Amino acid sequence: xxRSKTQAWASQRxxxxxxxxIQSVLFLCAALSVLTTAAIIMVLLGNAVYAPGEKKAFFxxxxxxxxxxxxxxxxxxxxxxxFGMIPLFSGTFMVALIASVVSVxxxxxxxxxxxxxxxxxxxxxxxxxxxxxxxxxxxxxxFFALKFIxxxxxxxxxGLVGLELGTFNTLSAGIVVGIMVTPLIASLSxxxxxxxxxxxxxAAYALGSTRFxxxxxxxxxxxxxxxxxxxxxxxxxxxxxxxxxxxxxxxQPIATLNPLRGAQxxxxxxxxxxxxxxxxxxxxxxSIYAIGIALFVITLTINLISGWIxxxxxxxxx
Amino acid sequence: MSIPxxxxxxxxxxxxxxxxxxxxxxLMSRVFAWTCRFxxxxxxxxxxxxxxAIVYSSVGRLSPDFVTNTNSTxxxxxxMLAGLWGSFWLILFTSLFxxxxxxxxxxxxxxxxxxxxxxxxxxxNLANLAxxxxxxYGILGYTVFRTSAATLSIWxxxxxxxxxxxLFRVRLAKLPIYEDNILVGALTLTLVILPTVxxxxxxxxxxxxxxxxxxxxxxxATRWQTIWRQxxxxxxxxxxxxxxxxxxxxxxxxxxxxxLGALSxxxxxxxxxxxxxxxxxxxxxxxxxxxxxxxxxxxxIYDWSKQPKPEFTEVAASGIVVLLVVLLAINSLAxxxxxxxxxxxxx
Numbered sequence: 214x215x216r217s218k219t220q221a222w223a224s225q226r227x228x229x230x231x232x233x234x235i236q237s238v239l240f241l242c243a244a245l246s247v248l249t250t251a252a253i254i255m256v257l258l259g260n261a262v263y264a265p266g267e268k269k270a271f272f273x274x275x276x277x278x279x280x281x282x283x284x285x286x287x288x289x290x291x292x293x294x295x296f297g298m299i300p301l302f303s304g305t306f307m308v309a310l311i312a313s314v315v316s317v318x319x320x321x322x323x324x325x326x327x328x329x330x331x332x333x334x335x336x337x338x339x340x341x342x343x344x345x346x347x348x349x350x351x352x353x354x355x356f357f358a359l360k361f362i363x364x365x366x367x368x369x370x371x372g373l374v375g376l377e378l379g380t381f382n383t384l385s386a387g388i389v390v391g392i393m394v395t396p397l398i399a400s401l402s403x404x405x406x407x408x409x410x411x412x413x414x415x416a417a418y419a420l421g422s423t424r425f426x427x428x429x430x431x432x433x434x435x436x437x438x439x440x441x442x443x444x445x446x447x448x449x450x451x452x453x454x455x456x457x458x459x460x461x462x463x464x465q466p467i468a469t470l471n472p473l474r475g476a477q478x479x480x481x482x483x484x485x486x487x488x489x490x491x492x493x494x495x496x497x498x499x500s501i502y503a504i505g506i507a508l509f510v511i512t513l514t515i516n517l518i519s520g521w522i523x524x525x526x527x528x529x530x531x
Numbered sequence: 532m533s534i535p536x537x538x539x540x541x542x543x544x545x546x547x548x549x550x551x552x553x554x555x556x557x558l559m560s561r562v563f564a565w566t567c568r569f570x571x572x573x574x575x576x577x578x579x580x581x582x583x584a585i586v587y588s589s590v591g592r593l594s595p596d597f598v599t600n601t602n603s604t605x606x607x608x609x610x611m612l613a614g615l616w617g618s619f620w621l622i623l624f625t626s627l628f629x630x631x632x633x634x635x636x637x638x639x640x641x642x643x644x645x646x647x648x649x650x651x652x653x654x655x656n657l658a659n660l661a662x663x664x665x666x667x668y669g670i671l672g673y674t675v676f677r678t679s680a681a682t683l684s685i686w687x688x689x690x691x692x693x694x695x696x697x698l699f700r701v702r703l704a705k706l707p708i709y710e711d712n713i714l715v716g717a718l719t720l721t722l723v724i725l726p727t728v729x730x731x732x733x734x735x736x737x738x739x740x741x742x743x744x745x746x747x748x749x750x751x752a753t754r755w756q757t758i759w760r761q762x763x764x765x766x767x768x769x770x771x772x773x774x775x776x777x778x779x780x781x782x783x784x785x786x787x788x789x790x791l792g793a794l795s796x797x798x799x800x801x802x803x804x805x806x807x808x809x810x811x812x813x814x815x816x817x818x819x820x821x822x823x824x825x826x827x828x829x830x831x832i833y834d835w836s837k838q839p840k841p842e843f844t845e846v847a848a849s850g851i852v853v854l855l856v857v858l859l860a861i862n863s864l865a866x867x868x869x870x871x872x873x874x875x876x877x878x
Contacts (some may be wrong), residue, residue, distance in 0.1 A: 224860055232755045238737060242635030243868045246657050246729070256674045293663070322570025330564055331571075342575050348776075348858070353585070353830045353851050359845050361584045392577055399574075406743035425560035428567075431814025446662070453664025456829070457607070460836050480666050481578045487673065487790045502839055509663065516662040 248275040257509060260502035285434030286466035286477070288486060288497045296500055298507060300468040304383065304476035307452040308458055311387025312394060316447055319391075320398025321440065322432075327399070328406045328429045340428065342475075347396035353511045355391055355460030358385040363461065371473070381463025394447040401446065405523075406421060406432055407437030408530050439526040442519040448522060449515035453508060455480040479508050486491075585855075588848035592641065597849050602798045602831060606842035609835070612852050617713070617798040617825035618782055618857075623722065624717030625781050630774055631723070633728030634763075634816075637770075641736040642727075642758050656674060661726035669790025672719030677791055680715050680822075684708035709824045711792040713801055719787050724777040731773020735766040768872025776867040779858050785829035797826040827856045 266271035272280070275296045283297015323343065326375070327336050351416050363378065363385045409432050418430040433440065463475020465484050476487070483501050491497045544869030592606075600610025638658075644650040685691070740763050747757040763770075802820030804810060810817060832854065835847035 220659065232753055235755050236639075239635045242632045243639040243650075243653050245632060246636065246660055246725065247653055249671075249725070250656050250660060252675060253663070253671050256671050256672035257667075285550075319570045319573060320565040322575060324563075325570040327569035330567060342578060343645070345874055346574055347577055348779065348783075348862070349581070350785070350829055350858075352783065352785050352832045352836070353581075353854070356847055356851060357581050357584065358831065359836060361581075365584075380849055392574075395574060399571075400759065407546075423556050423560035423762070425563040426556070429563065442603065444564065449556065449662060453666065456664045456833060459786075481842060483666055484786065486791050487669075488790070501670065509667055512662060512664055513659060516659060520658065 214497065224412050230347055234522045245391065251459070253509065256451075260499040261506050264296075269421055269496075269499075270442070271496065271503040275503075276497075279290055284468050285396065286405050286482070288405035288500045290390035290491065290495045290497050294496060294504070296459050296496075297420050298479075298504065300466040301477055301479045301482050301504065302507075303470065304451055304462070305478040305480070307383045307470065307476060308387045308454070308462060308478055309392055309448055309474060312451040312454075313448055315388055315391025316395040316451075317444055318393045320443070320447070321402055323395070323399040324440075325408055325428050325433065329410050329424065329432065343396040345394065349393075350519060351393065351454060351456035352460065354389040355386075355457040358389040358457060358461035374442050376473060377473050379463070380472045381465075382473050383462050383476050384459045386462035387441060387472065389457045390451045393457065394450050397450060398447045401443035402436070402440045405436045405443065405526065407526075408439075409435045410530060438522050438529075442523040442526065443520070445515050445519035449512045449519070453480065455484060457510045459484045479504050483508075549558050557571060567572055572711060576582040578823050580749045582855075585848050585851050586604075588844055590845075592845035593852055597846075598853060600799070601641065602826070606838075606840060606846050609843075609846050609855055611799055611828065611831060612805060613800050613826050614828040614831040614850070615853070615857075616804065617797075617827040617830075620713045620820055620825065621716050621720060621788075622778055622782055623716060623829055624780055625720045626774065628717060629719040629725055629728050633725055633774070634732050635769060636725075636729045636858060637732030637736055638758060642762060643754070649788070657726050657729060658845055660684060661730065663785055664722045664786075666786040668719055668723045669787035669811060671722065672715060672787060673790050673792070676715040677710050677716045678803040680712055681710045690795045694832045706822065708822045711824060712822045713825050714821050715791060716788050716827070719791065720784060721783060723787055724781050727780065731777065732766070735769025736762065738769060739765045771852070772869050772872075774867045775861060775868065779861040779865075782827075782858060782861070783829055785827070785833055788827055788830055789833070797824045799824065801825045826859070 214384045259265070259270070263273070280296055280298055282299065283295060284299045285295035285297050286300045287293065287295040323339075327339055331339060348375040359381070363380065363382065367382075368378050369383055403509050404511050413431055413435055414427055417427045422431070459480050462478060462481055463477050464481065466472070466477040466482065469476055483504055486497065489497070536723065597610045598615065600608055601613045601614055602611075603609045640654065644653075669689070670864050687703050687706040687708055692700045692702040694700050718828070743765060744757055747761045748754070801823040802813075802818075804813060804817040804820055806814050828850065832847055832850040835843045835850060838847075
């Protein structure tokens with residue numbers, strides 16, 4: 214009797230150690246994500262800001278002021294190199310802006326339609342379509358922009374007005390990026406619009422509002438901060454979008470606001486530079502890390518603002 | 532735009548002048564409804580135009596030999612075999628890495644962790660990682676994984692030996708390790724999809740009713756026994772759907788892989804395995820494959836899209852059709868899993 218009792222205790226203790234071990238392993242899995250962030254920051258800083266050893270980091274050779282305000286981007290080694298990120302910055306924002314012009318009305322319209330108008334059956338049919346649109350790889354959108362939208366839609370349309378369109382242009386790249394982020398805006402805004410309490414809608418209907426009044430004057434204003442958060446998230450996604458822009462937007466780092474010409478974005482520069490064959494510690498290679506930091510900081514900032522707005526919105530209604 | 536149907540409209544005329552105003556407001560309402568409907572259905576229209584345009588451009592090149600040839604500078608001979616095999620190996624290892632870590636993290640965060648400072652940091656950090664552009668992971672992969680692989684390839688070039696405790700020397704075998712190998716690519720893709728895998732698994736775990744946990748604990752099961760034998764099996768359909776969908780995202784991902792190096796110039800299948808039969812009959816080549824150079828489907832499509840020769844448009848379009856078919860197959864698999872699981876499990 215006594216013996217079996219000690220045995221039970223022993224086995225329980227084994228269990229307890231066993232469980233502790235498993236829990237620590239699972240904790241390590243979860244902590245890996247923090248390690249990933251730390252690694253990203255270390256790698257970017259370690260090559261752009263301060264490099265240990267004899268390697269010289271990017272900002273040890275180019276001043277931050279020069280990098281942020283320079284209007285020429287010519288990433289070559291030697292004295293001819295110019296590292297001002299304004300051209301890449303303007304290219305990136307052109308694409309993201311065009312993408313917003315396309316995706317904001319489409320995404321918001323779709324969100325309002327699906328939450329306020331569509332019957333459940335119709336919604337069940339529309340949601341997967343938007344999911345498919347979001348699931349198509351970026352390379353495919355790039356091909357679509359370069360080989361279809363530019364030559365078959367934009368060129369004839371702009372030709373009628375007498376405008377010249379380059380083979381590579383930010384307009385087509387922006388349009389496809391807009392199509393890519395539309396589902397994101399639609400689904401996030403729809404969630405937000407749905408969480409607006411019914412009582413607000415019912416009160417408005419009771420006062421004799423039409424559906425338009427309810428949607429545009431009651432529900433959307435009530436959900437506005439959440440919708441804004443969705444727009445911001447889509448904007449940051451558009452800034453980080455790579456393959457579509459690389460394929461359709463061209464590779465000339467020119468500071469231009471003309472969407473009919475090609476321009477290089479931060480992401481397409483990174484792809485372009487990594488396919489080149491410069492030495493690993495050359496400044497042209499290091500510039501990838503500097504642009505990487507800029508991209509990381511910009512997208513992270515926008516995401517954090519968006520998350521903060523969304524949390525405040527939830528506090529109001531939930 | 533449809534003209535408002537006056538017969539169906541309420542005629543409110545007890546206030547003079549209100550009739551016209553109400554009619555205007557109802558018209559406005561309809562215009563708005565049609566605008567929103569137009570916005571929604573334009574998504575469907577874009578999808579159809581995209582698919583038609585791509586399938587139309589692929590006609591003339593898409594043939595069985597497109598999936599049996601490897602890449603070539605001649606557009607008539609260029610095929611996607613190497614990309615298909617490259618993507619296969621990549622996805623195999625990406626899932627092998629991301630599933631245990633992703634599900635493990637989700638189990639920790641949902642089932643074990645108490646709300647404390649560290650856990651909050653992990654959660655906030657995961658939310659932010661999901662928003663990091665995938666190309667940034669490419670930089671990380673290039674700097675950390677590729678450099679490690681380069682170091683390993685020097686150690687294993689057949690000329691390196693290490694003294695062990697001054698007693699004897701161990702000569703490292705000669706292993707063909709490439710800098711930009713499958714494992715480097717798979718590790719990079721794992722980091723890209725990990726936040727998605729974790730979020731999907733958390734969602735699945737959350738949908739398991741707590742009565743199951745309570746019942747299991749009440750019967751004397753330990754916490755881990757409860758998780759392993761009750762919670763995870765119950766959440767498995769949701770977890771596998773999420774994992775399959777994230778994997779399909781990894782298949783189409785090109786940017787982080789391009790950052791790893793000049794992958795598009797590879798025309799060989801990893802480990803020289805170019806047919807499923809060889810997976811069984813050539814064990815040494817199978818072992819070499821993970822450390823071999825590779826190319827992947829989206830990279831080949833990118834490569835063909837930027838070729839100046841117009842014939843490559845057809846080749847790129849054919850590549851896209853193959854990629855879309857693969858994605859469709861994977862997504863159908865996810866749907867089948869969801870369907871069968873929802874039929875079996877009900878609470």
